[in-house]
Amino acid sequence: NAVMWGRSLYQNIQRFILFQLTINVVACVIALTGPFIGIEFPLTVIQMLWVNLIMDTFAALALATEPPHRSVMDKPPRNPREFIVTGDMARNIFTVGIIFLIFLVGLIFYFEKDGFSAYELSLFFTTFVMLQFWNLFNARCLGLTKSALSGFLENRSFVIIALAIFIGQVFIVHFGGEDFFRTVPLSLKDWVIIVAGTSTVLWFGEIWRYFMRI
Numbered sequence: 543n544a545v546m547w548g549r550s551l552y553q554n555i556q557r558f559i560l561f562q563l564t565i566n567v568v569a570c571v572i573a574l575t576g577p578f579i580g581i582e583f584p585l586t587v588i589q590m591l592w593v594n595l596i597m598d599t600f601a602a603l604a605l606a607t608e609p610p611h612r613s614v615m616d617k618p619p620r621n622p623r624e625f626i627v628t629g630d631m632a633r634n635i636f637t638v639g640i641i642f643l644i645f646l647v648g649l650i651f652y653f654e655k656d657g658f659s660a661y662e663l664s665l666f667f668t669t670f671v672m673l674q675f676w677n678l679f680n681a682r683c684l685g686l687t688k689s690a691l692s693g694f695l696e697n698r699s700f701v702i703i704a705l706a707i708f709i710g711q712v713f714i715v716h717f718g719g720e721d722f723f724r725t726v727p728l729s730l731k732d733w734v735i736i737v738a739g740t741s742t743v744l745w746f747g748e749i750w751r752y753f754m755r756i
Contacts, residue, residue, distance in 0.1 A: 549617075550610035553685050557605040560631050561681035565597045565674050567639040572646055572670075581650060581658055586724050589667055592714060596671065600703050601678060607699035608682055631684070638680075638743075642673055664715055664725040665732065671711050672740040678704065680747040687754040690744060 569590065576584040585593065627635075649669065653662040679690040682700070695701060712733075718725045728736075 546610050546612065546615055549614040550608070552620075553611075553614060554606050554608050556626060556628070556631060557608065557681045557684045558602050559627060560634060560684055561601050561605065561674075561678060562597050563627070563635045564639050564642075564677060564681075565593065567635060568642045568646070568670075568673075569593060571639075571643055575647070576650070581654070584646075584650060584663075585667060585670065588723055592710075592723075593671065593674070596674060596707055600707055601681075604678065604700045604703040605682060607697060609693075609697065611686060613686060634684075638677065645673075646670060660720050660724060660726045661728075664728060665736070667725065668711060668715055668728065668733075668736055669740060671707075672736055673743055675704070675707055675711075676741055676743040678707075679744050683747070683751060687751050689748060689751065691748075 569585070572584050573590070646666070646669070649666060653666065679694075683690050714723050715725045716727045720726060
């Protein structure tokens with residue numbers, strides 16, 4: 543039991559690092575390339591603070607509360623000198639990060655055709671956060687081939703944190719205001735499109751894990 547808990551805790555730390563580095567890569571590149579592709583601040587400082595709150599605080603709590611899995615006992619002991627970011631993690635970080643970047647930069651170019659409005663910037667901000675929201679579910683499956691939704695409701699902490707992120711995003715967009723969060727309310731149709739569209743991040747992960755199981 544001690545070995546199982548130790549391995550599971552280490553794996554939870556890796557899950558958090560995987561999620562954090564992915565969102566860091568995307569956020570940093572978007573912030574740096576924004577001025578060169580037509581918009582000075584794709585994400586404002588206040589918006590980045592909310593993203594960092596998701597990334598550092600909420601994600602750490604959500605992924606740290608993942609229960610231990612017996613499957614960790616099927617693996618050989620790791621080399622104590624091995625870097626905590628494994629090769630598979632690095633490939634995941636850069637592959638997912640590049641896909642997110644291509645999509646988000648494409649979104650910026652699409653919005654640029656008619657000039658950026660507060661409405662379009664609100665769409666961009668919400669899309670960015672929701673991509674990371676669904677990626678949080680994939681991160682909890684690091685080292686596992688089970689579905690990200692398997693045992694989801696049993697981990698109440700993860701459920702509460704996921705709901706807090708989603709509700710918090712809705713609240714910020716609808717009540718944050720143009721002066722503070724640079725957001726305007728989005729319609730129900732907008733929310734449905736964003737949530738459904740960004741959820742493909744989770745479904746692609748589910749398909750990948752399904753093929754890993756068979």
